[in-house]
Amino acid sequence: MARKSDCRLSVRVDAGFTLVEIAMVMVIISIVFAGALAGFRGFRDSAIYSQTDNYLKESQISLFSFALSQGYLPCPDTNNDGEQNTELLAGGDTCTASSGTLPWRALGLEPLPPWDVPVLYAINTQVVAATCSGAAESVCFFENEQAPAFDLKTPPVAGNDGNGNLTITDSSGAVIADNVVALIASAGKNARQTAADCAAASADESENCDGDADFVMDTTRTNEADFFDDQLIWIHANTLKGQMRDAGIL
Numbered sequence: 001m002a003r004k005s006d007c008r009l010s011v012r013v014d015a016g017f018t019l020v021e022i023a024m025v026m027v028i029i030s031i032v033f034a035g036a037l038a039g040f041r042g043f044r045d046s047a048i049y050s051q052t053d054n055y056l057k058e059s060q061i062s063l064f065s066f067a068l069s070q071g072y073l074p075c076p077d078t079n080n081d082g083e084q085n086t087e088l089l090a091g092g093d094t095c096t097a098s099s100g101t102l103p104w105r106a107l108g109l110e111p112l113p114p115w116d117v118p119v120l121y122a123i124n125t126q127v128v129a130a131t132c133s134g135a136a137e138s139v140c141f142f143e144n145e146q147a148p149a150f151d152l153k154t155p156p157v158a159g160n161d162g163n164g165n166l167t168i169t170d171s172s173g174a175v176i177a178d179n180v181v182a183l184i185a186s187a188g189k190n191a192r193q194t195a196a197d198c199a200a201a202s203a204d205e206s207e208n209c210d211g212d213a214d215f216v217m218d219t220t221r222t223n224e225a226d227f228f229d230d231q232l233i234w235i236h237a238n239t240l241k242g243q244m245r246d247a248g249i250l
């Protein structure tokens with residue numbers, strides 16, 4: 001009898017330990033899995049940010065190549081077909097909008113950048129309000145009827161920043177770059193949300209999708225209330241002039 005009782009006790013104790021052990025193992029597995037998943041997502045995201053960075057640099061090089069071969073910078077794409085959109089006006093062609101997506105097809109680039117969302121392409125905001133007349137306007141960087149319509153004296157020059165050129169600041173408002181004629185930006189992993197509702201994004205991200213001449217570049221912030229993961233690259237007017245001068249075009 002005593003032996004039978006010992007046996008039952010042993011089974012209960014073993015079973016109890018087994019259940020506790022199983023529970024502990026499950027908790028450990030879930031912790032390890034959650035950690036591994038977070039690690040995988042972090043690794044995947046950093047790979048896409050890096051890929052985006054490369055895409056932006058490639059796009060910038062393509063814009064310089066376009067300008068060197070055509071004599072002007074392309075207008076933004078406003079209907080997502082990869083081609084720039086221009087309006088034929090009496091004073092010469094002008095851009096349909098100063099902000100849209102990158103005309104990737106016109107630049108010989110891949111159609112879909114990282115995050116599966118076309119990158120923003122913003123240019124001098126006066127392209128929709130002014131026409132190029134005598135190279136005295138910064139919009140002449142986008143004049144496609146005579147190439148090139150701008151010269152070394154086209155604003156920005158000393159004392160004249162050029163109407164409608166773009167400014168990039170950091171989160172504190174400190175200027176990183178001004179007199180920028182063209183800018184390419186990835187809105188990052190929340191690109192679809194910011195495209196659908198720009199005002200709902202953080203203040204710094206809203207600045208990059210509100211269609212004006214001011215942009216923000218800062219370090220990545222992952223807190224939801226102040227999220228920022230936009231990546232920007234741009235073309236300063238003087239850099240473009242320098243490349244065209246070196247190529248003997250200006």
Ligand SMILES: [Ca+2]
Pocket residue numbers: 076077078079080081082083084085
């Ligand atoms: Ca188009």
Ligand SMILES: [Ca+2]
Pocket residue numbers: 186187188189190191194205228229230
């Ligand atoms: Ca973003």
Ligand SMILES: [Ca+2]
Pocket residue numbers: 206207208209210211212213214215
């Ligand atoms: Ca803005």
Ligand SMILES: [Ca+2]
Pocket residue numbers: 207210212214
């Ligand atoms: Ca603004």
